[in-house]
Amino acid sequence: MARRAGRLSRARFWPGAITLIALGALAFGPIAVLLLHAGGEGGFSRADLAAIRFTLVQSTLSALISVLLAIPFARALARRQFAGRGLIIAFLGAPFLLPVIVAILGLLAVWGRSGLVSDLSQSVGGPVISIYGLGGVVLAHVFFNLPLVTRLLLQGWAAIPPERFRLAAQLGMGPRPVFRLLEAPMLRAVVPGAFLLVFLLCMTSFAVALTLGGGPRATTVELAIYQALRFDFDLGAAARLALVQLGLCAAVAGLAVLVGRPAEFGRGQGRLRRRWDAPGGIWPAIDGGVIALALAFLLPPLGLVILRGGAALLSGMPPGLWPAAATSLALALSAALLTVAAAMSLAMLITGLPRARGALAEGVGLLVLSVSPFVMGTGLFLMIRAVADPFDWALVMTGLINAAMSLPFALRALVPALTRVEADYGRLADSLGMRGFGRMRLLVLPQLRAPLAFSAGLAAALSMGDLGVITLFAPPELETLPLFMYRLMGAYRMQDAAGAALVLLTLSLAIFWLIDRGGRHDAAT
Amino acid sequence: MTLRLEGVRLVRPDFSLSADFTVPKGEITAIIGPSGSGKSTLLSLIAGFETPAQGRILFEERDLTDVPPADRPVSLVFQDNNLFPHLSVERNVGLGLDPGLRLGAEDRACVARALEEVGLSGLAQRKPGALSGGQQSRAALARALLRDKPLLLLDEAFAALGPALRRDMLALVEGLRARHELSVLMVTHDPGDAAAIAPHTIFVDGGVAHAPAPTAALLEAPSGALAAYLGD
Numbered sequence: 001m002a003r004r005a006g007r008l009s010r011a012r013f014w015p016g017a018i019t020l021i022a023l024g025a026l027a028f029g030p031i032a033v034l035l036l037h038a039g040g041e042g043g044f045s046r047a048d049l050a051a052i053r054f055t056l057v058q059s060t061l062s063a064l065i066s067v068l069l070a071i072p073f074a075r076a077l078a079r080r081q082f083a084g085r086g087l088i089i090a091f092l093g094a095p096f097l098l099p100v101i102v103a104i105l106g107l108l109a110v111w112g113r114s115g116l117v118s119d120l121s122q123s124v125g126g127p128v129i130s131i132y133g134l135g136g137v138v139l140a141h142v143f144f145n146l147p148l149v150t151r152l153l154l155q156g157w158a159a160i161p162p163e164r165f166r167l168a169a170q171l172g173m174g175p176r177p178v179f180r181l182l183e184a185p186m187l188r189a190v191v192p193g194a195f196l197l198v199f200l201l202c203m204t205s206f207a208v209a210l211t212l213g214g215g216p217r218a219t220t221v222e223l224a225i226y227q228a229l230r231f232d233f234d235l236g237a238a239a240r241l242a243l244v245q246l247g248l249c250a251a252v253a254g255l256a257v258l259v260g261r262p263a264e265f266g267r268g269q270g271r272l273r274r275r276w277d278a279p280g281g282i283w284p285a286i287d288g289g290v291i292a293l294a295l296a297f298l299l300p301p302l303g304l305v306i307l308r309g310g311a312a313l314l315s316g317m318p319p320g321l322w323p324a325a326a327t328s329l330a331l332a333l334s335a336a337l338l339t340v341a342a343a344m345s346l347a348m349l350i351t352g353l354p355r356a357r358g359a360l361a362e363g364v365g366l367l368v369l370s371v372s373p374f375v376m377g378t379g380l381f382l383m384i385r386a387v388a389d390p391f392d393w394a395l396v397m398t399g400l401i402n403a404a405m406s407l408p409f410a411l412r413a414l415v416p417a418l419t420r421v422e423a424d425y426g427r428l429a430d431s432l433g434m435r436g437f438g439r440m441r442l443l444v445l446p447q448l449r450a451p452l453a454f455s456a457g458l459a460a461a462l463s464m465g466d467l468g469v470i471t472l473f474a475p476p477e478l479e480t481l482p483l484f485m486y487r488l489m490g491a492y493r494m495q496d497a498a499g500a501a502l503v504l505l506t507l508s509l510a511i512f513w514l515i516d517r518g519g520r521h522d523a524a525t
Numbered sequence: 526m527t528l529r530l531e532g533v534r535l536v537r538p539d540f541s542l543s544a545d546f547t548v549p550k551g552e553i554t555a556i557i558g559p560s561g562s563g564k565s566t567l568l569s570l571i572a573g574f575e576t577p578a579q580g581r582i583l584f585e586e587r588d589l590t591d592v593p594p595a596d597r598p599v600s601l602v603f604q605d606n607n608l609f610p611h612l613s614v615e616r617n618v619g620l621g622l623d624p625g626l627r628l629g630a631e632d633r634a635c636v637a638r639a640l641e642e643v644g645l646s647g648l649a650q651r652k653p654g655a656l657s658g659g660q661q662s663r664a665a666l667a668r669a670l671l672r673d674k675p676l677l678l679l680d681e682a683f684a685a686l687g688p689a690l691r692r693d694m695l696a697l698v699e700g701l702r703a704r705h706e707l708s709v710l711m712v713t714h715d716p717g718d719a720a721a722i723a724p725h726t727i728f729v730d731g732g733v734a735h736a737p738a739p740t741a742a743l744l745e746a747p748s749g750a751l752a753a754y755l756g757d
Contacts, residue, residue, distance in 0.1 A: 424606045425606055425609060427574055427594075427601075427603070428601075428603065428606060428607065428609075429624075430574070430593075430594045430595060431572060431573075431594045431595060431599070431600075431601045432595060432620050432621070432624050432668075432672075433594075433595025433596070433624040434595075434620070434624040434625075435595075435624070437625075438624055438625035438626070439624075442609070442612065442616075442620075442624075442625075442626055443609060446609075446611040446612075447609075447611065
């Protein structure tokens with residue numbers, strides 16, 4: 001039965017509307033400000049064009065390789081059962097929460113000039129390997145996105161009804177017909193969205209380009225914006241590049257909406273399902289090899305961060321670590337609160353709409369994904385500069401932008417949950433006269449505890465590990481933990497950086513785990 | 526205390542329902558009919574979850590048509606999701622006194638009395654998940670009592686219960702009706718329920734909710750659509 005349409009109470013409408021307006025201002029205001037500052041001289045420089053080209057090339061390669069590697073990996077995980085499978089799938093969720101700068105330190109420890117692979121190569125007379133430039137950027141992006149795509153594909157595999165696989169086994173289909181008849185159609189539905197999502201994430205990723213890219217041949221648009229502001233203070237160039245970035249992201253995001261996006265970001269499917277059709281012969285060995293290879297790529301960087309970080313911490317804490325950690329913690333918690341408040345008010349507005357709910361929810365996410373944090377940061381910087389010293393506001397801006405970045409994920413968790421609560425209990429609450437704050441306190445918040453905590457945990461962890469706009473505004477005496485680490489790495493104090501990395505990694509995972517856990521503990525069904 | 530539906534008509538793209546009758550006061554009236562015929566929609570109209578395109582719904586000559594659900598003289602028990610799973614039975618029932626749950630000692634005593642009346646003494650602190658289906662229905666009835674509204678609407682409230690439990694619940698409803706002078710409208714898919722406790726029955730079919738007719742006569746000598754529905 002349709003609820004009485006169009007009855008959107010004021011209490012439900014205004015908080016969401018205000019959030020929406022604030023978000024629009026946060027997204028578009030900066031661009032307007034940049035355009036005003038950009039002044040006359042326009043046109044792309046050679047360097048701009050090179051940055052655009054490099055951005056597109058590295059995003060294409062990163063997305064392509066991530067997807068191509070994820071398909072056999074996910075297929076092997078989907079059709080084999082073994083001890084530790086659940087652990088591997090859970091681990092695949094970690095890179096999403098992993099601070100980029102920590103992963104880079106780990107990747108350098110394996111693939112860097114004095115890393116494991118170079119040592120190995122030199123010991124057999126081979127060359128020293130360098131991962132700076134295109135190779136390094138793509139490597140890092142694949143490291144982050146291979147697990148993400150694998151999880152998306154695993155959800156795709158889990159969505160194929162088990163009866164189909166049983167039927168395939170009964171009919172004696174080999175792996176090839178199973179692939180052609182069951183798996184390929186699923187992949188056709190899931191892969192384009194996954195590809196475009198990774199493409200978008202790689203296009204806007206900043207810390208990877210900052211640390212592993214650079215120079216005329218490996219500068220992304222995002223990095224070029226940073227350089228224009230930081231080194232040249234060329235506002236016109238920054239504005240131009242910001243618009244390019246917006247255009248590129250909007251195009252990709254729009255395309256992603258057209259092809260249909262992967263359904264869920266959330267927890268992966270760890271459900272065990274007997275796959276009767278799983279091919280025998282040499283296939284188990286092949287699948288085992290695929291899984292082992294993927295883990296051999298994914299695990300050592302993290303293992304090294306933990307080992308070296310542990311050793312470094314045992315021999316002493318780098319000075320300045322704890323103040324930076326405290327700053328990051330405060331930032332993470334503020335961003336989490338802000339994300340949850342904004343997402344909740346938006347979700348109330350969206351679910352109260354008589355129609356076009358999905359469009360608005362997706363639109364907000366698209367908007368946030370399209371406007372890179374750097375564009376927002378730059379505009380805010382210029383806006384604040386008119387009234388105050390923007391360097392004093394570095395943390396506030398960072399918190400605000402971090403909160404906005406987590407918003408799409410929070411909306412994805414909250415909107416369906418709130419829709420379900422209204423469908424299940426809306427009439428009962430209406431008939432009892434539960435309105436406004438009481439309805440919120442007695443019905444909505446208790447019922448949404450789990451997705452709220454998940455969103456808050458995610459936002460806190462992402463903010464904790466973010467090395468983005470802070471690099472632009474932070475005065476020398478102000479440090480978040482990722483920035484502290486980045487500065488240590490820049491000073492080649494690798495041991496101290498390793499110690500800080502372990503602390504940052506632990507804090508990011510712990511803050512997510514604690515908050516998410518808090519929502520599920522004792523949660524009513 | 527009479528409920529009157531005056532030329533009420535609800536139109537949906539694939540569905541319509543009209544009703545024009547007065548509901549007997551202080552009695553249990555059953556609503557029967559094929560699934561999808563609009564039995565629950567009829568209750569939704571009375572409860573205020575649907576707005577008719579034409580006609581008025583009157584209670585004691587007061588026009589309810591534009592009154593929001595919570596302000597109508599109506600309590601509702603649904604088939605499921607009658608209780609909020611995260612609140613204790615006491616708090617769920619207490620919502621009938623104050624939708625903001627600001628309950629004083631006196632209110633809690635009222636809740637305890639209502640729970641006793643429906644046979645749930647001692648279970649006040651349980652969560653609904655720890656109750657059986659029949660106990661959950663009882664808790665919903667206790668809340669309806671505290672709301673103290675003259676009309677009680679049961680939307681297949683006991684459909685998920687087994688035969689013996691359902692008979693118990695019907696007996697409980699009959700007792701509550703008599704003690705609290707309630708008018709009860711009860712959607713059921715079992716004509717036996719109607720025969721057991723409802724002097725009058727509304728038959729809904731083909732987009733029309735027919736006026737209440739004496740149940741015994743209706744079921745003994747069914748005609749036309751009703752005969753087809755009953756299948757004998």
